[in-house]
Amino acid sequence: MTIKERLEQISKENLAKIAGSSDVASLNDIKVAILGKKGELTQVLKGMKDVAPEDRPKVGQLVNEARAALEQKLEEKMKEINRRARAEKLKRETIDVTLPGTRKLIGHRHPNQIAVEDLERVFIGMGYEIVSGPEVEYDRNNFELLNIPANHPAKDEQDTFYIQRSASGESRDDILLRTQTSSVQARIMLEASDPTKDRQLPIKILSPGRVFRADEVDATHSPSFHQIEGLVIDKGITMADLKGTLAQFAREFFGEKTKTKLRPHHFPFTEPSAEVDITCFKCGGKGCRVCKGSGWIEILGCGMVHPHVLEMCGIDPEVYSGFAFGIGLERITLLKYEIDDMRLLYENDTRFLGQF
Amino acid sequence: MNTPISWIKAYVPDLDVDIKTFTDEITLSGSHVEGYVERDKNLEKIVVGKIEKIEKHPDADKLVVCQVNVGAETIQIVTGAPNVKEGDLVPTVLDGGRVAGGHDGSPLPEDGIKIKKGKLRGVESFGMMCAIEELGSSRDLFPEAPEDGVYVFPAESGVKPGDDAIEALGLHDAVVEYEITSNRVDCFSIIGMAREAAVTFKKKFVPPVIEVKGSGGNVNDYASVEVVDTDLCRRYCARVVTDLKIGPSPKWMRDRLAAQGIRSINNLVDITNYVMEEYGQPMHAFDLDTVAGHKIVVKRAKDGDKFTTLDGQERTLDSEVLMINDGEKPIGIAGIMGGENSMVTDSISTLLFESACFDGTNIRLSSRRLNLATDAASKFVKGLDPNLALTAINRACQLIEELGCGKVVDGVIDVYPEPVSEKTLPFEPDKMNALLGTDISKEEMLDIFERLELKYNSADNTLTIPTFRQDLLCMADLAEEVARFHGYDNIPVSLPHGESTAGKLSYADRIAGIARDIAESNGFSGAMGYSFESPKVFDKLLLPEDAKERKAVSILNPLGEDFSIMRTVSLNGMMTWLATNYNRRNKYARLYEIANIYIPKSLPLEELPIEKQVLTLGMFGDGDFFTLKGVVEELLEKLAIVDGVSFEPGSSRPYLHPGRQAEIVKGNLKLGFIGQIHPEVGDNYDIKADCYVAALDMELLTKLSSFDRKYEGVAKFPAITRDLALVMDKGIFVGEIEKVIKKTGGKLLESVKLFDVYEGEQVGEGRKSVAFSLTFRDKTKTLEDKDVTTVVDKLLEQLKGMGIEIRG
Structure with missing residues (x-):
């Protein structure tokens, strides 16, 4: 498998995982699994030493692209999850706005x-x-x-x-x-x-x-x-x-x-x-x-x-x-x-x- | 003042306006119409009917069936009236007509009562014969009307079937009520109002032509008049009438008097009343045979003299009451009421008429002292024109002759030592226009003056003012005459265009405004009360007999004890209002008042008292002493009255709880006080709740207030906070400790905050724990712990000296 193919595979698998996750914890796990010290992309980068020097800039670019795409997706998903969580919280916070306001005792001019x-x-x-x-x-x-x-x-x-x-x-x-x-x-x-x-x-x-x-x-x-x-x-x-x-x-x-x-x-x-x-x-x-x-x-x-x-x-x-x-x-x-x-x-x- | 339009028209024959226009216009020319009554209101289709035939009703004992000739036809009318008889002429309302009310004289319905043909117990009736009450009138005005039954025209009325019955009864008329201002003495008469109407509507004024034929003789052979006190009697006219025939006066005179609300008595009394209404001059009639020595002497009474007036009341006189005497004794109180001893009776044969001009002020004061108000007095008090006296007496004698009431002896006794002369005023059209802001032509002005009977003398450009217009004394008076007939509506509209001025509130008003705002933002509503109260208030407030508050300004003629002194403390009003709220079961109330108390400099007053404006705050329910204190503090802070202000515990105010009162002071200035109302005072005002009050001297607050503020930079260096928990005897006031803390803390101490007061087992009986939070800051550098420690140690040392310990 070429590095390119490997990158495509990583991207494809993880994008699917990201899309399928529904909470902050699993999303963080995915992030570590890709970008952590032992993450898949990190591993790919480690394999760069085996790449011919003339190909390295191109491969580097490919890795960066894949990484950027995954990071972006992770971030989007994170926002989406947070938004949904906040929306649920707001829904729970609904109050009866028709209840009377809290009033201070105010006097009146004659x-x-x-x-x-x-x-x-x-x-x-x-x-x-x-x-x-x-x-x-x-x-x-x-x-x-x-x-x-x-x-x-x-x-x-x-x-x-x-x-x-x-x-x-x-x-x-x-x-x-x-x-x-x-x-x-x-x-x-x-x-x-x-x-x-x-x-x-x-x-x-x-x-x-x-x-x-x-x-x-x-x-x-x-x-x-x-x-x-x-x-x-x-x-x-x-x-x-x-x-x-x-x-x-x-x-x-x-x-x-x-x-x-x-x-x-x-x-x-x-x-x-x-x-x-x-x-x-x-x-x-x-x-x-x-x-x-x-x-x-x-x-x-x-x-x-x-x-x-x-x-x-x-x-x-x-x-x-x-x-x-x-x-x-x-x-x-x-x-x-x-x-x-x-x-x-x-x-x-x-x-x-x-x-x- | 009431006048029937018909009487006005007698002297302004060309007057042809409807009642609405008349009242609107005459109001705008200065005779304010208060209201009017149209005597023919709701009277429609009412004619004179002649009862041709009366038959019994077949089914009702109390009803009869009449055939009534109403001119054009003869109609059948069923009536229950007990007084109908064949041949009678009666007011008859036709089918579809309207009458003013019912026959029982009850209040008239607004739209009257519609009359329609119908059946009464099965017999058709095509109209109604009317009682005088159904025509909106009464037997007072039509004494010939029966007590029960329809009105029957007297034979001498000369009416015939089909005539307008309302016209025949003289009811196509309106009585107008005016509010005449006190300066227009001349308008308290029909003649005066007719003159105003003539000028207002630009019609000819035709007053009666007065002419007395006389029957020979010489009045001086019958009587003599001596006026001793000429200062109180400017003129005295007398005439004598012989061969008196007392009887009823003619209908036209009775009608006119009735419209004025005056009941007809007999021709002689009616004539005096008639002339009083017509000309505004009261007159008096003496039976000459009862006048001792046939001599009239006008002079002051003596203190303590007794006199019985013709109402049978004995009255005690004083030396300022002017009396009419005969040769031996008093026979009348001049201008107010005659005496019982000279009363005119039906057997009178020779009469002495008096028409005089008495001093208005004297009559007013005498009438008040004697507590005797009469129609005559009410005319004199306005200050009559002396020249009217002669006009009126001649008018009365003319009527005596016209009515065949007696023979008038030739000549008039006229004691008139200093005749009034007509004044002249310069004619100044430019000045008048300048005052009015108008551009009225000289010609229009002169036309108005001419109609008002002011004579223009072109030779010296002056106006001669008739004596009946005693109110015209200067250019401004003449300008008003021009303005009211030119029309106030026709004066243009402009704004003052002189030097511009700064609109502003006084500084004191601004401070009062801030006090109101703060009070209201704390729940206190503005109250308003009286300045006078009862002296009993001092007892209710538990003030001792020698309290300075009891030295109050008292009113000579109060409305009663409850309103008899000017208040020297503001609490009575507040307590009264709080009690009102309490007793109406309002759960709480917070009120404030900004108003004066009145402190005499000496009693009796030698000069005006000091009027001290006081802000009084009062409350019960929902809050305590400290709630109220917070409001006071907030106000003082807003006005920047902070430095040196303290709430000194006191017990000197008897109306306050002895352990819950404080004097609010700044240095040696007393700003006011605050406290809980003494429960006994609460009892006196019938209020069971704890009440809290405060009173502040607004003048002092105004003087001490300041709006100078200087921005201080926000602190750049950090602060150090130390909390102190102190234990002490319960009797030590927090205020004392605060003072020590502030003094010892010096420049470094930024603020002191009390955050806890505790009494209980943990600190022991009779002790309390008080916790403060002290904030220290140096504005020039970062403060070090040791600097603060030094200060705090010094402070604790001080407190220890006061028996205050730090809580372990």
């Missing part, structure tokens, strides 16, 4: 807080600075500087909680629980007009916060609730700017298709004043339970800052003008989430809070 932050985000995007003011206030900031002097009927309308009143009737130095976040307007304007303070004109602020009125607790009233006040003061601010600002706010907060409508109204500290309705965000204006069939929802009060208010706060109304608006936060929260009883907001039952 719905009112979610609404505040959503509103803040919209106005921050429009260049507003978020500021705050004290909840216990002087009469002058809550009333007097907002064009609501002593004995003004609007004071009765707002059912003020007083902390302290001067002996002789109402006074600007009375201390009270603020009835409106508009008190921050007065503070900010005074600050901006005071050369010793850092704040300067123009003013563009948003001030969310807690306010108080002597309303008994029921499904739609609370003696403590929240408002968000907006104020812009600059040269050349117009009512058209107010309309544009509120329209943009409404679109960003309530949805791109929301329309706004201003109705004339009266607030002592703005002139002209308006109440603002938006197309119902539940039904889009067709009329539903939320908007009581009208298609519109009242969301805020606003107006051009009254020149007398500017003047009292040290800002020249001949040079500056501005607008202000105030939003009742709970109203927005209740409408948005269709919560039918305001008391739920203050009970803090985790089954309620967990829904937001």
Whole structure:
């Protein structure tokens, strides 16, 4: 038998063995039997000394080819076996993916807080600075500087909680629980007009916060609730700017298709004043339970800052003008989430809070 | 404020819009419509029918069969009404028509009730004769209607078969309810609303022409008026009527009053009410024969004076209450209510009419102090135009004459020391356009002003403001008038285009946001509560009598004790909510709140209290002290408040478990506290579970927080770890040992980790074993064992001094 024939025989026999093997161990045995120290191919190589020197390169090539072919086959087979073994393992590892996930206990933002932050985000995007003011206030900031002097009927309308009143009737130095976040307007304007303070004109602020009125607790009233006040003061601010600002706010907060409508109204500290309705965000204006069939929802009060208010706060109304608006936060929260009883907001039952 | 459209139309005769357009448009021009009632809602095919013949029903005792002439034909109707008789004219609904409701006056169905021909006990019926309730009305509005049975037109109504019965009853009308703002005193009247409607719809406004014929004589011969306190009574007008004939007022007046919800009394009372509705001016009628000395004196009462008002109540007065007196005694509380002693009765023969302008603020305060709210007072408190007083009294006297109710004596007593004059304001179209952002022509503006009865004086370019518009005081007020009739809808839309500003949250808000995020990521949900609470809270929290927390800001006029002081501790809210959750059988609850407590600098307050924002965390079920402590640690670490922070064991807070509370401090700064709620406090809140709470001063956290981070290279040299198992008395706190380890470990000590605490037999009674893992590393070179050994030996020496041994 020539070496060539011998090689062919080895190849043929072993390729068949490889193909027939089905586990890693037998494959390794085959490998040793061919390529090991006493392996068949090794033996062939040992016989190379008997080959004529001129034939040696050719024979060497033949051996290498046979060896490469066998090694390749061995490797392929090894991969195949491993793959099959892994596939079986994976099959055994099948789990019920419909079982529930492992959850960490996560808390929830209070719905009112979610609404505040959503509103803040919209106005921050429009260049507003978020500021705050004290909840216990002087009469002058809550009333007097907002064009609501002593004995003004609007004071009765707002059912003020007083902390302290001067002996002789109402006074600007009375201390009270603020009835409106508009008190921050007065503070900010005074600050901006005071050369010793850092704040300067123009003013563009948003001030969310807690306010108080002597309303008994029921499904739609609370003696403590929240408002968000907006104020812009600059040269050349117009009512058209107010309309544009509120329209943009409404679109960003309530949805791109929301329309706004201003109705004339009266607030002592703005002139002209308006109440603002938006197309119902539940039904889009067709009329539903939320908007009581009208298609519109009242969301805020606003107006051009009254020149007398500017003047009292040290800002020249001949040079500056501005607008202000105030939003009742709970109203927005209740409408948005269709919560039918305001008391739920203050009970803090985790089954309620967990829904937001 | 309610007005029937029909009454508005009386003064705006050309008004020809439907109710929907009317309410929409007048809302947009500033008179907000809250709602309206169409009085002819669901009333269809209802005509006047004449009962020609009545026969017994063959099979029913309580029914009769009527032949009813409805104009075009005569139809048969079966009815159970007990009051029908031949010849009566009655509202009759025809086959296919509709009525508003049932005859029992129960709530009206939304779509009314359809009427179809049918058989009643076998006899055909082609319609229905209607009771007033079936027409959606009531005997309050139609007192002539029978209590039980169909409505019968009175003979004087002049109706004939086939007429529109709804028209005949004046029900083709709607009553509109407005929300009038406090600045528009003039709109609390039919005249005011009619003027608004006329301007809104660009129609002619035709107010009544007031003319009093008079019957001779001189009012000054009958009575005299003296106003002592002119500061509270700017004007007092009086007229005298003789030969009074008290009787019913005509139907048109009764109808109009009824639509306003006012019941007809007699012609005299009706006239005063009518004028009050029409012009917004309250008036008062005195029986002149009961007025001593026929003299009226207007002056303040004296403190402690007693006075019986016409409702029979005795009231105690004070020196700020303005009184109407006669020559001897008080006879009425000015602007609020008359006295029993001068009440008008049916036997009156001579009348003194009062129409005055009292100070609104004084009336408001008096009405509040006396706890006496009347319709008249509600008009005065808004601050009436003094010039209205004379108009109204003349209008009333005109009606007295027209209704044949008495003879009006010539002349008016008019005490009006300082007449108001019409103001003028400059006409500044450019400024108005600049404020509104509009380009409205001068002509359009002047047209609006003219319709509002503002007079333009071209000579000096000013506008004269009528006295009934006391709300128009400056350019911005005029701009609003222009805007609302030009239409708010027609103002363009733009955005402020001045200097750009940076939108931002305050730094404190950012810190609060991080606190919320961390609390929520640990299972705590945001809670929201009240700022005021009951002083009983201090007892519930076991605070001693002299606790500084008891020094709280209190509210002068609280809604009750439960809401009477501003909270100085934040725990009451938290405990209340935890208890709510516990008692509703929630297995666990974790809540947080970021809100203020209110600390007075002095009491009574001399300045505003300190408002301290506090983060309060509270929980029960599923977790213990260390669960909560972990949350606090996580927050402090996030805010980079780590160095020098410690949880000092304490026992000073009475509301916390004495052995499970800690003060959270950084150096000498008190960041807050943490602990388990004292079980007695738990009992006070009716919660049996162990509760854990923590409170942190947000202002301090904000001040101490930092986001400056500097990257440090990842360690290049290997670390050496040593585990120490220490045995000690149970009373020694781990925190103390940690402090010693950190101090002694010095620069080489990278970290200390507690990994085991053990108490039990193996270490003996009253002892515990604590195991730490210490990691040492030198950042500049490879550490050698001996370096570490030196440090550890020193450490063990130190610990030994504290009675702590290494576990063998």
